[in-house]
Amino acid sequence: MILHRLFSLVAAAALAAGLMLPAHTAYAQPADAASASQSTAAPADTAAPAAPAAPAPATDAIENPYGLQALWTQSDFVAKGVLVIMVLMSMGSWYIIITKLWESMKVTREGRTARASFFKAANLQAGAAALKEGSAYRYIADTGISAGEHHEGELTENIDRNTWVTMSVERAVGEVQSRLQDGLAFLATVGSTAPFIGLFGTVWGIYHALTAIGIAGQASIDKVAGPVGEALIMTAIGLAVAVPAVLGYNWLVRRNKMTMDSVRGFAADLHGVLMGAKQAR
DSSP: OHHHHHHHHHHHHHHHHHHHHHHHHHHHHHHHHHHHHHHHHHHHHHOOOOOOOOOOOOOSOOOOTTSHHHHHHHSOHHHHHHHHHHHHHHHHHHHHHHHHHHHHHHHHHHHHHHHHHGGGSSSHHHHHHHSOTTOHHHHHHHHHHHHHHOOOSTTGGGSOHHHHHHHHHHHHHHHHHHHHTTTHHHHHHHHHHHHHHHHHHHHHHHHHHHHHHHHHSSOOHHHHHHHHHHHHHHHHHHHHHHHHHHHHHHHHHHHHHHHHHHHHHHHHHHHHHHHHHHHHO
């Protein structure tokens, strides 16, 4: 009897253990599955946020509100008049510099040709014909020859032939020099007045800056940037016009001096030949 009860207890314990084992296994699988799902979902939760999209490039260029174009469009008639005057002065200066340099170089070339051909000719007429038509040296030679051949008249008879020829040749040399110096006075004027014209534009721009400050009641940078920038641009333009004019004037004066030394030397030699030709007759 006791054994039967003991066997029944063992059987009941074994049955209870059998029932509990499947239940523990059934709960283990969902836990593993949940952990697996969490592990697979974790990269999605911990992934780095997407980078923000790059801004689209601007298609419209930003215009400079303080440049030369803005200066012309926003300035009044006084500032525009100053700009026009300085532009005309600059154009005239460069035109004179280029043309006078070309003319001086041409006279220098003609001088080398005259030295090589004129004094080797058979006579004065042949020597003058060998010179380039319309050149400075041809003009001096023709003037001297004409003065030597035509020394007549009641008034010119009071002057001896030597003095008459000398005066004629010197007059021709003076005309050549005057031709070379044409326009240099304009360069000197531009070089001396352009900085002051630019300074006038500067004063006018500062006046507008002070007016803007008085109207606004405060000296903010956006109120004075435009007028002050206009004033500085006027100063820069005045200097840009004056400096080339001064340099060109000094350079041309120096070059013309060297050119005229060669012309005067030719005139002196021509005068000697004319006097010798008269004595030979």
